[in-house]
Amino acid sequence: MDKKLKVDPIKEGTVIDHIPANKALQVLSIIKPEEDDVVTVGVNFASRKYGRKDIVKIEGRELSKSDINSIALIAPDANVIIIRDYQVINKYPVQIPRQIEGLARCGNPRCITNNEQMSTRFVAVERNPVRLRCAYCERVFDGDALELVTSA
Ligand SMILES: [Zn+2]
Structure with a gap:
């Protein structure tokens, strides 16, 4: 588990960390969550590396790299964390598609x-x-x- 993840844990789903402060809603407008997705938006968390950052959690759905990579347009340093049964099973930086x-x-x-x-x-x-x-x-x-x- 990543001990630096300060948001409330989720059982399953996708966490997007290190979004620039106040950009979480733009990130969501790119990801376009489905109607029954439970989405939590954390705004203005303190971050040692970036000063302030936003965090988005989408419960119950694991977003694929192709779903998510376009957010690099506004959040080039974002990290994607895939969680299953409260465990981090995958973690990778977004990469802007070609x-x-x-x-x-x-x-x-x-x-x-x-x-x-x-x-x-x-x-x-x-x-x-x-x-x-x-x-x-x-x-x-x-x-x-x-x-x-x-x-x-
Ligand atoms: Zn043009």
């Missing part, structure tokens, strides 16, 4: 993706801090400078 589709808006107002009904696509050019290149207009952006696409 391509991110439909998740963030391009910051270039003249980009075709901001002028046509189409999905955006970015290619990761740096992992931490995250830098992404728009596959359409070729501009490069900091991951945290991009506005997330929110599905209503």
Whole structure:
């Protein structure tokens, strides 16, 4: 068990630790928990490494790497902890996928993706801090400078 995990233990599920402070809700908007998922959000925990951090717990569901890696866009230092029967069975840092589709808006107002009904696509050019290149207009952006696409 990880003794540094200060949130209440859960029996089964996924814990996402080391989310930058006040970014937990954006993380959830990317993960899109299912309706019956029990989600706990911890905001502004003290962290020796980062000052303040958020934590998200999703009980009863083990998220896969492909479900979760896109959160690296806003939480590049996040750690994912998979728990079964109160034991940590897997723990890994998120890693920005090589391509991110439909998740963030391009910051270039003249980009075709901001002028046509189409999905955006970015290619990761740096992992931490995250830098992404728009596959359409070729501009490069900091991951945290991009506005997330929110599905209503
Ligand atoms: Zn673009």
